[in-house]
Amino acid sequence: MGSVLYQSGSPLASLHTSVLEWYDANARVLPWRDPAAGPWAVMVSEFMLQQTPVARVLPAYQRWLERWPKPADLAAEPPGEAVRAWDRLGYPRRALRLHAAAQAIVERHGGEVPDDHAALLALPGVGTYTAAAIASFAFGQRHAVVDTNVRRVLARALTGVAQPTISPTAADQRLAVTALPEDVRTAARWAVASMELGALICTARTPRCGDCPIRSQCAWVLAGSPPYEGPPRKGQTYEGTDRQVRGRLLAVLRSEHGAVPKKALDACWQDHVQRERALDGLVADGLVEPLPRNQYRLPT
DNA sequence: AATACGTGGAG
């Protein structure tokens, strides 16, 4: 299907040109985008950016790479150190998976982040998005890099709806593949540029269409910017959930370097049943290590 | 396919 789509003057080619020019002029300067940063830096950033905003990632990212400049540096440390360094980025299982991925890289890839998409996908914590992102951002390959930003940009620009589906679909993936420029280098630039457009202009809440480089080509805008129609998005409550309890427990364990008596953890949460469940869950996830004499610590 | 999984800033 490609040939017609990519002729000069075709709708997609025009879209590509507009977004790429906009990116060249408006891209944020981010440390993992420095060409000298390398694949490991890209990989660390991608793990941290899974569901966590750029602003909160920045300081943790800097400290992480300073301390563990190569996968082998991280792999040589206990997983608990990764959890501690993860600080308050949220979803600390990502820290554990990044640590496990670093070990896998040492064992299976000689300590170098693999450039093969399938090899990336086989690493702990690397899913379809992250594998494509590393392959594209770090190695300049041609992949559809489909995150929430890209899904939203494509939903609006091409499908003409206000919001993408609540969860990623195969249709999203197909659409992204269809929209991917044929040329490898252009595809890699498009991947990061379309994501950046979603992050800065084509935002979820209040899109800045007045500043958008493709507003004249956007199917949603051309349709009169119709409001979102679809199932209501379930606003997840956090107060009172096991997640909150886990967060509190882990915060205590992160702050203590040695063994923590269970009594100190008990102070985190009133409800005994829920507290025990949360602690058991942390142990089951490998985020906490139980010790003799009713003590706990981060995994070694 | 639906659900679990943290945290905190912005509007």
Place this chain on the structure above:
DNA sequence: TCTCCAAGTAT
């Protein structure tokens, strides 16, 4: 204040 939501993955 309170809701929304931020470069997803694993089960």
